[in-house]
Amino acid sequence: MPYSLDVFDSAQPLDTDEGLVLGGETRAIKARAFGAKSVITGNITVDKDSNGLTYKHTEATARNVSLPSAAIASPTFREGGSFKILNLAGAGTISIIKNGTFTLERVGAGAVTSITLAAGGWAECIYVDTDHWAVIGSGLS
Structure with a gap:
């Protein structure tokens, strides 16, 4: 019997009826489907693992x-x-x-050297293409 994977089913088993273990692959697919998150507790250097993440910042410390x-x-x-x-x-x-x-662009304001995100704001950082990042959101300056 073929096995189908429903990434929106939180009760999806990790073992199939064929005896195959999906494990990490299932969790990775679910994380991307639901938008994994990471809590900011220090300064961050973006890398390939940041792609698709939502970072949440709650501390009073600037980052x-x-x-x-x-x-x-x-x-x-x-x-x-x-x-x-x-x-x-x-x-x-x-x-x-x-x-x-590279070019850092605050959409609507043009190229900038840095962007400040205020409390209560949000930003989406998009890797447009080689040497070009664009940032959109609310609470940006």
């Missing part, structure tokens, strides 16, 4: 999120890939900064 240049991001961070940052009410500011030489 930095460093975006990589193409030499670091490509090919493992795919063009068009993105991640989100939620800076909840009462949290410290987040500085979105450049780690390398």
